[in-house]
Amino acid sequence: MASRPELQAPPEIFYNDDEARKYTSSSRIIDIQAKLSERALELLALPDDDVPRLLLDIGCGSGLSGETLTEHGHHWIGLDISGSMLNVALEREAEGDLILGDMGQGLGVRPGVIDGAISISAVQWLCNADRSSHEPRLRLKAFFGSLYRCLARGARAVLQVYPENLAQRELILGSAMRAGFSGGVVVDFPHSTKTRKEFLVLTCGPASLSSATQQAKGEDGESCSDDEDISGDEENQSVLVSDRHRPRKKHKLNKKVKGKEWVMEKKEKMRRKGNTVPADSKYTARKRKTRF
Amino acid sequence: MRLLTHNMLSSNIKGLTSGFPLGIEVEKTEEKEVEMNADFLRNMFAKVEWKALVEAAKTLGYTELPDNVEPSMLDSDEFLRRFHHALLELHLEEGALVCPETGRKFPVNKGIPNMLLHEDEILLQ
Numbered sequence: 001m002a003s004r005p006e007l008q009a010p011p012e013i014f015y016n017d018d019e020a021r022k023y024t025s026s027s028r029i030i031d032i033q034a035k036l037s038e039r040a041l042e043l044l045a046l047p048d049d050d051v052p053r054l055l056l057d058i059g060c061g062s063g064l065s066g067e068t069l070t071e072h073g074h075h076w077i078g079l080d081i082s083g084s085m086l087n088v089a090l091e092r093e094a095e096g097d098l099i100l101g102d103m104g105q106g107l108g109v110r111p112g113v114i115d116g117a118i119s120i121s122a123v124q125w126l127c128n129a130d131r132s133s134h135e136p137r138l139r140l141k142a143f144f145g146s147l148y149r150c151l152a153r154g155a156r157a158v159l160q161v162y163p164e165n166l167a168q169r170e171l172i173l174g175s176a177m178r179a180g181f182s183g184g185v186v187v188d189f190p191h192s193t194k195t196r197k198e199f200l201v202l203t204c205g206p207a208s209l210s211s212a213t214q215q216a217k218g219e220d221g222e223s224c225s226d227d228e229d230i231s232g233d234e235e236n237q238s239v240l241v242s243d244r245h246r247p248r249k250k251h252k253l254n255k256k257v258k259g260k261e262w263v264m265e266k267k268e269k270m271r272r273k274g275n276t277v278p279a280d281s282k283y284t285a286r287k288r289k290t291r292f
Numbered sequence: 293m294r295l296l297t298h299n300m301l302s303s304n305i306k307g308l309t310s311g312f313p314l315g316i317e318v319e320k321t322e323e324k325e326v327e328m329n330a331d332f333l334r335n336m337f338a339k340v341e342w343k344a345l346v347e348a349a350k351t352l353g354y355t356e357l358p359d360n361v362e363p364s365m366l367d368s369d370e371f372l373r374r375f376h377h378a379l380l381e382l383h384l385e386e387g388a389l390v391c392p393e394t395g396r397k398f399p400v401n402k403g404i405p406n407m408l409l410h411e412d413e414i415l416l417q
Contacts, residue, residue, distance in 0.1 A: 049331075050331075051329075051331040051332060051335060052329050052331070052332040053332075053335070054296070054300075054335075054336065054339075073329075075296065075332070075380075077297050077300065081408075086404055087402075090402055090403070090404070097293050097294050097296070097297040097403075098293075098403070098404045099293075099297070099301075099404065099405055099407055100404050100405065100406045100407060100408060101406075101407040101408055102408055102409070105304060105408070105409050105414050106304045107304075108301055108302055108303065108304035108311070108407055109300050109301060109302070110299075110300050110301070110302050110312055110341075112339070113300050113339045114300075115335075142414075146304075150300075152339075
């Protein structure tokens with residue numbers, strides 16, 4: 001079974017000419033990328049006024065996600081570290097302007113000019129130190145710092161990520177918060193290993209101005225989009241991780257694990273299961289002396 | 293690479309006061325027609341650095357842009373068309389972008405600028 005691409009080689013080497021071509025000709029990948037881009041654009045919550053906007057596509061690769069942006073009428077600037085992937089994007093006549101660059105070095109975009117940013121399956125590459133001079137934390141800091149600066153006030157960034165584990169997830173989220181972003185994580189299909197997708201939805205500006213995290217996808221007709229026909233038996237779940245100020249717990253949570261009521265319920269349960277349970281009497285769950 | 297993008301990019305090298313605007317060295321340009329959208333142009337007008345745009349357009353050979361602008365000029369169709377042409381239809385295909393302070397060149401091939409920094413140019417905090 002193939003391991004994660006992030007563990008095999010740095011992105012500019014992993015996505016060489018062959019891999020770039022394979023990636024872009026796989027209909028399955030094209031399909032997934034298109035769906036992810038649509039969802040990211042949805043989460044970007046741009047005003048519904050048919051005005052084209054200037055968006056950033058971070059880790060644009062061969063332009064699969066950029067195509068979705070173009071279809072919605074927006075202008076976009078794409079950044080990617082792999083020259084081979086960008087060449088494929090040129091072949092596919094991507095409408096956006098492409099830049100060969102490393103997001104971990106900072107985006108190099110002027111402050112306050114971008115109306116929105118999306119990133120599909122790219123940011124987790126920052127968590128790996130691909131060179132001895134790399135320090136993932138610093139790269140994440142450079143990335144999120146420059147991203148925060150270049151976004152216009154009230155603009156959002158939606159980053160779809162594949163973190164390897166909890167530590168990576170926290171690393172990415174922590175760096176984003178420290179850069180000044182507020183927002184949360186939207187998890188579509190949290191219980192399915194195959195279809196589970198995580199989106200970081202980040203806003204510039206104080207938390208009170210940004211709207212609450214959107215509904216994640218699942219069944220029960222609670223999905224945001226009407227067009228998608230994603231059916232699943234999972235309940236939806238959205239995890240709101242806002243500012244660093246977390247209210248401290250006032251008191252210890254008291255679970256009721258003692259008391260006659262609880263003991264009686266437990267005995268009933270065991271009986272239903274079919275275990276042998278002593279009969280109930282006046283002595284059941286009677287308060288014993290403390291030294292018992 | 294369009295002048296729209298050029299107007300948004302700044303040099304990322306460490307220790308600069310301002311990496312904007314990047315100078316342009318032209319080897320090859322192209323013109324590609326694109327549909328005009330007045331709303332987008334009005335939106336971008338506020339964000340664009342006008343002087344940088346005029347300079348860049350001149351370097352690419354387009355001199356029709358006025359040097360001084362006011363928001364009232366957005367009502368003129370003629371102005372919008374010129375703005376649109378300079379912003380979205382002129383492409384730098386081959387050449388280089390030049391950092392205004394260090395003179396470091398970022399080569400542009402097939403319309404893609406290579407903004408990758410060398411190890412010693414990255415700002416590490």
